[in-house]
Amino acid sequence: MHRARPVWERVRRAARREDGMSTAEYAVGTIAAVAFSTALYKVVSSDIVSSGLSSVIGKALNATF
Structure with a gap:
Protein backbone atom coordinates (compact mmCIF):
# COMPACT_ATOMS: atom_id res chain seq x y z
CA MET A 1 0.00 0.00 0.00
CA HIS A 2 2.91 2.30 0.71
CA ARG A 3 4.18 2.06 -2.90
CA ALA A 4 0.78 2.73 -4.45
CA ARG A 5 0.44 6.12 -2.85
CA PRO A 6 3.29 7.83 -4.73
CA VAL A 7 1.97 6.42 -8.02
CA TRP A 8 -1.49 7.82 -7.26
CA GLU A 9 0.01 11.20 -6.42
CA ARG A 10 1.91 11.29 -9.72
CA VAL A 11 -1.23 10.44 -11.67
CA ARG A 12 -3.20 13.12 -9.87
CA ARG A 13 -0.52 15.75 -10.48
CA SER A 50 -26.71 18.43 -57.47
CA SER A 51 -28.10 17.10 -60.75
CA GLY A 52 -27.26 13.52 -59.72
CA LEU A 53 -29.06 13.91 -56.41
CA SER A 54 -32.06 15.50 -58.12
CA SER A 55 -32.20 12.60 -60.54
CA VAL A 56 -32.03 9.98 -57.79
CA ILE A 57 -34.67 11.75 -55.68
CA GLY A 58 -36.91 12.23 -58.71
CA LYS A 59 -36.69 8.53 -59.60
CA ALA A 60 -37.44 7.56 -56.01
CA LEU A 61 -40.51 9.81 -55.83
CA ASN A 62 -41.85 8.65 -59.20
CA ALA A 63 -41.36 4.95 -58.49
CA THR A 64 -44.43 2.74 -58.58
CA PHE A 65 -45.19 0.55 -55.62
Whole structure:
Protein backbone atom coordinates (compact mmCIF):
# COMPACT_ATOMS: atom_id res chain seq x y z
CA MET A 1 0.00 0.00 0.00
CA HIS A 2 2.91 2.30 0.71
CA ARG A 3 4.18 2.06 -2.90
CA ALA A 4 0.78 2.73 -4.45
CA ARG A 5 0.44 6.12 -2.85
CA PRO A 6 3.29 7.83 -4.73
CA VAL A 7 1.97 6.42 -8.02
CA TRP A 8 -1.49 7.82 -7.26
CA GLU A 9 0.01 11.20 -6.42
CA ARG A 10 1.91 11.29 -9.72
CA VAL A 11 -1.23 10.44 -11.67
CA ARG A 12 -3.20 13.12 -9.87
CA ARG A 13 -0.52 15.75 -10.48
CA ALA A 14 -0.31 14.85 -14.16
CA ALA A 15 -4.08 15.20 -14.51
CA ARG A 16 -3.97 18.66 -12.96
CA ARG A 17 -1.36 19.83 -15.47
CA GLU A 18 -3.70 19.11 -18.37
CA ASP A 19 -6.70 21.05 -17.06
CA GLY A 20 -6.38 23.80 -19.68
CA MET A 21 -6.23 21.43 -22.64
CA SER A 22 -9.98 20.91 -22.90
CA THR A 23 -10.70 24.34 -24.34
CA ALA A 24 -7.96 24.05 -26.95
CA GLU A 25 -9.13 20.58 -27.95
CA TYR A 26 -12.72 21.79 -28.36
CA ALA A 27 -11.53 24.72 -30.47
CA VAL A 28 -9.51 22.48 -32.79
CA GLY A 29 -12.43 20.07 -33.06
CA THR A 30 -14.83 22.90 -33.90
CA ILE A 31 -12.51 24.29 -36.57
CA ALA A 32 -12.10 20.83 -38.10
CA ALA A 33 -15.89 20.31 -38.14
CA VAL A 34 -16.46 23.67 -39.82
CA ALA A 35 -13.78 22.96 -42.43
CA PHE A 36 -15.25 19.53 -43.17
CA SER A 37 -18.80 20.87 -43.43
CA THR A 38 -17.64 23.65 -45.76
CA ALA A 39 -15.91 21.16 -48.04
CA LEU A 40 -18.94 18.87 -47.98
CA TYR A 41 -21.26 21.78 -48.84
CA LYS A 42 -19.05 22.74 -51.79
CA VAL A 43 -19.15 19.17 -53.12
CA VAL A 44 -22.89 18.66 -52.63
CA SER A 45 -23.80 22.05 -54.10
CA SER A 46 -21.71 21.51 -57.25
CA ASP A 47 -23.60 21.10 -60.53
CA ILE A 48 -22.68 17.45 -61.11
CA VAL A 49 -23.62 16.22 -57.64
CA SER A 50 -26.71 18.43 -57.47
CA SER A 51 -28.10 17.10 -60.75
CA GLY A 52 -27.26 13.52 -59.72
CA LEU A 53 -29.06 13.91 -56.41
CA SER A 54 -32.06 15.50 -58.12
CA SER A 55 -32.20 12.60 -60.54
CA VAL A 56 -32.03 9.98 -57.79
CA ILE A 57 -34.67 11.75 -55.68
CA GLY A 58 -36.91 12.23 -58.71
CA LYS A 59 -36.69 8.53 -59.60
CA ALA A 60 -37.44 7.56 -56.01
CA LEU A 61 -40.51 9.81 -55.83
CA ASN A 62 -41.85 8.65 -59.20
CA ALA A 63 -41.36 4.95 -58.49
CA THR A 64 -44.43 2.74 -58.58
CA PHE A 65 -45.19 0.55 -55.62
